Amino acid sequence: MGWTAQDVPGQSGRTAVVTGANSGLGYVTARELARKGARVVLACRDETRGRDAVERLRGEVPDARVELGRLDLGDLASVREFTAGLPYERLDLLVNNAGVMAVPYGTTADGFERQFGTNHLGHFALTGLLLPALLAAPGARIVTVSSFLHVLANIDPRDLNSERHYRRWTAYARSKTANLLFTHELCRRLAAHGSGVVAAAAHPGYAATNLQTAGPRAEGRRGAERMIELANRVFAQPAEAGALPTLYAATAPGVRPDSFWGPSFAMWRGSPAPSRRAPWTLNDEAAARLWAASEELTGVRYDALRV
Secondary structure, three states: OOOOHHHOOOOOOOEEEEEEOOOOHHHHHHHHHOOOOOOEEEEOOOOHHHHHHHHHHHHHHHOOOOEEEEEEOOOHHHHHHHHHHHHOOOOOOEOOOOOOOOOOOOOOOOEOOHHHHHHHHHHHHHHHHHHHHHHHOOEEEEEEEEEOHHHHOOOOOOOOOOOOOOOHHHHHHHHHHHHHHHHHHHHHHHHOOOOOOEEEEEEOOOOOOOOOHHHHHHHOOHHHHHHOOOOOOOOOOOOHHHHHHHHHHHHHHOOOOOOEEEEEEOEEEEEEEEEEEEEHHHHHHHHHHHHHHHHHHHOOOOOOOOO
């Protein structure tokens, strides 16, 4: 039998932030960290759903130390407000989980294409603003959730916001490639700094969450929504299984910087294992260019890791 949530090491004394923790993979991740003793901040865009998630989690784990933080990754002002209001000088774990998938074209509060702006730029800014607290925690980790669908597209440095031509799945794949390039460059900078912080990435394979149906639902395409719901029931693994690679990257001993974890069977389902990734996600030059562009677009500069 492979690695399961029961194998998550004890987390007592550790503080974690999990984005998008009101449902799906984020909720399971937050719940299992809390079950093992971590203090967990559920960083959620919708406060009502976030409060419901906190109450549900406390019902499942009665002694859980959990709290709600409002965070809209599509609004850099919200990211700054969240980080400024976080009362912890030390942060042991940041799980960059939240995201949107294959939604109709739209822009964030700051004018970025919604998938790139939310999935990558929001988390880039969040990580940078929380970096001092992460550097203050021995053995801290940063886990960014990508997707095996990143293999569908490399980023286009001339059109990061898909202003020339928008295809929802291409834009999604590019945002997930950006997650991996971000992790790659972050690891290089952490190593140059001599920090013990470990940054890694994970993906859930094909897990049944509300991400897949969000796009069709937003457009009122009920037929497509029903087909996706059926596919989720037949082919997908549950969120409890999909969260395991993230939990592994976040807690298992010996996780190496810039490693990428996913399901063991065909990147689709199964216990956590090292996952294949597109070669362009390990390109030093592309990662450095994306980093520079991300600092310029968000206004968040990683001064502690300046190289």
